Amino acid sequence: MPIEFKKNRVIFRDVARVEEAEALLEALQKKPTAKVDLAACTHLHTANLQVLMVARPGIGSWPQDTELRTWLENALKPA
Amino acid sequence: MTALPKNPLPKNPLLEQFLSEARELLEGIGQKLMQLEDAPSDQGLINELFRMVHTLKGNSGLFTFPEMTRVLHACEDLLGKVRNGEMAFSRELADRLLDAMDFVGLLSSDIEQTESIDASRVEDSARLAESLRALMAEVSTSSASSEKRPVATETIAVSLKQIPPLAEIPEALRMEAFRRSGEGEKFHWIAYQPVPECFFQGDDPFHRARQTPGLLWGSVLPAEPLPPLAELDTYRCSVKFHLLTAAFHEELIEHFRYVPDQVEMLVIDPLWLTLSERKSEDTSNSPNGISGSVEESSREAIEKAAALTRILTAQQQTLALDDHPAWFSGRLEAVATVLKNLANSVGNTESASQIEAAFAKALASASGLPMLEWLNAHQSQFTAKPVSHSDASIDQNSAVEEVAASTTVQAADDGVKFGRRAEDNQNGPRSLKVDQAKVDRLMNLIGELIVEKNALPYLAQRAESQYGVRELSREIKGQYSVINRIADEMQDAIMQVRMMAVSIVFQRFPRLVRDTSRKLGKEVQLVLEGEQTEADKNIIEALADPLIHIVRNSLDHGLETPEVRRACGKPETGTLSIRASQQADSVVIEIIDDGKGIDPAVVKRKAYEKGLIDEAALERMSDREAVNLIFAAGLSTAAVVSDLSGRGVGMDVVRTAVEKLNGSVGVESEVGKGTSIRIALPLSMAVTQLMIIESDGQLFGVPMDHVIETVRIPRASIHRIKQSMTAVLRGRVVPLKALNSLIGITAQPKANMDDELSVLLVQAGGCVLGLLVDGFYETLGVIQKPMAGFLSNLSVWSGSALMGDGSVLMILNIREIV
16 A cells, blocks of 8 residues: 555555545544655655645655655645 | 658557548538538437437547547537527537537548647647537527627637736746746746546546646645535545646647646746736836826736836846945846846847946946946836837737747637638548448449350350351450450459458457356456458358357357366366468368367267257267267257356357358367367358259259269169169268259159269258259359349249350259258
8 A cells, every 4th residue: 555554654655546545534534643754655646635735734754756845845835 | 731651550450440430420420410400400310410429429539539539529518408409500500510520530530640639639629629618608608698709719828818826936946937038948837727527537637737848846726725624525626736837838738638628828928927926016006107008908018017117126226235245246247137138028129238338337337326327217118108018018919829829720710610621632531431232233243244254255156156257256265365364353353342351250259258258267368360361241240140159158168167177187277269261262260179178978968868869870970970969959068058058059050150151160079178160161152153954954053062073873773762762872872862853843864875864962961962963064153143032932042143145044052952
């Protein structure tokens, strides 16, 4: 699974696909304090991005992929 | 269209079929549209039209031709409205639809030549689809308004009217872009708003946005106020994207070709990049007295003027600073560059040298004053004159138009035309679809020609014997040989027209085998060979059903389940091969499996139980013959009747179908090793080889397929057993029958001088029979004509043929006689 749900962490790896958005949403609903670890993420489907934009979870680490990082920082920066 | 050499590349057969169907459908749609114009309320016509457009759309969806699908989809929606009575069919509507179909036709020829659609069509397609939809909206919103709405004269490129919110872009990036645009680079602003359902279409808008060519900057924003987390629908796309890119317009069109309706694109005026705060500024406060012209000016002109003012003010402030930092000269240079770019952007080119001079002076005096003076004196050149405003805005618009014009067909006022008219040089299709009746007619004509040609030798003979003109006779014979050759070639050519590759039938097997083996829980690998083998169309078409029966049988009864196979020491995956090849005058198809084979003992017992064979036959029968019993009616070796096979009709059907085509079928099998079924069919049914026989002074034809041999038997060797005659031939008892009695002629067969009777040994349906006739003649290739009218009820005759001397030859239906 490209998204792994740990106790208080959500870890993204490689490419997060559209099917995973549902689980992500659920996990973040259950544990709003969970930190998101994006370090190993190279892309995430719009559906996942959308969930993150709404949930605004704490970001444990930003993607190493600098281009993706710019996008995400932009989209997820505190409003 | 230029006369580019056409690509002779072998094409995807599916694509080829699509194109040929599309052409046919387009033609049909055109016709229906025109018929509808005369009878606009004919519901049947509308339904048919709708169905055709729907089919075409569906077909186009199989390939990646979004441009075509989009337009057709719009047409379909439009026709749907007409069908439901929500819209009236009008001449204008017909025009639009015909135009749309012309466009689709245009795309088809694109595809035919290059197997793809040129990127430049994307815009046309979007525009056309939009205009069709607009037509629909027009009706649904206000049919009362008489004012004709200008339909989508703008392209994607100019549809974004306001200045985009460039302020979102970080200042540094914006300035960088501004600098680069000073060097002649063009930037595009893209607002990409995916449709909410796009996830269901397998779309990932974020991915597409990230992949935008030449992307400088991008941001993702909520398209609508985002709902609270609990109410978020993860399958609904509710974000949009803003992108800044340095890519060319064409590249962007290509990149967004699947979603042109979701994208707005705009060439960025370099000035906008300098706008730090947007629209919140009250433009009427601008100090330059431009407010007088404001009323008529478009919003963008105001924005532009405000921007200019702000820039100039900023430059003035910069120059007025009288600190002297280390980067003072750099600052001056920056101001000079800004001013020069500004001057360029309003078309004021001669200012450049003046700015240069002022800059040099300022550098020399280490003070901003000379430039400030120049700026104060010449500020009017940039802003004061209303004329320069309009100049500027024209300039800006023309930049946009330039892009638009370079990639799109010029849009006319009343809609989009794709001018495909009768006088246009159209690319004709490379293959013809001809009504089979026409080919049949050709076939008949060549048949007659061959018959007529055969009359020439008779004529030559008569010229010699009756009129004694030897020279003429020879000349006629010479001419005959030439005509003969041409006629033969012509016949061959027409046969070729009717030839089709067996791949047409084979195509369906991969799917059939896959589905069936799945159902049965078997692992099967299908091997197809010789798909290019050709045979007459009728034969190929008639082959399909028998082949399906055989393949199903092999899968069901022949091949074992993986467990059984493993136990037998065979690979788990069974192999089913279907091979086609041409052997002499016939096409041979073999279906070979490596399954458990057919046990002759079981078949024999079953056949005996069913009463198909008697005890004697049971004893006498060879294994090979026994195996061929599977073709007998009513025999099934499967213990259980499944929904696939086992009803005992399958192989019988196969045999009947093959025999109808004058073919033969046989099976060979080895227990435990596998089964091979061999079907042999004539290449063409058009020409039948006949043997001509004589009986009671009349000539008859017997198809050569049935003839085994011709023998003469002394009357003394014929034995009578009750009513029937027999003779022993090569150690075999052969029943004999007089042809005369079979066809109702009372005369007795004639014997020759040695008191021998002529016997034609024929075979049909597995039995051999000797026909007593009066004499044999040559064999002849003829084109057999079926019996017409109520003569066709006479099953004794399979047809008739014309002889070279003009007489009619009746052809015996041996199967019926026996």
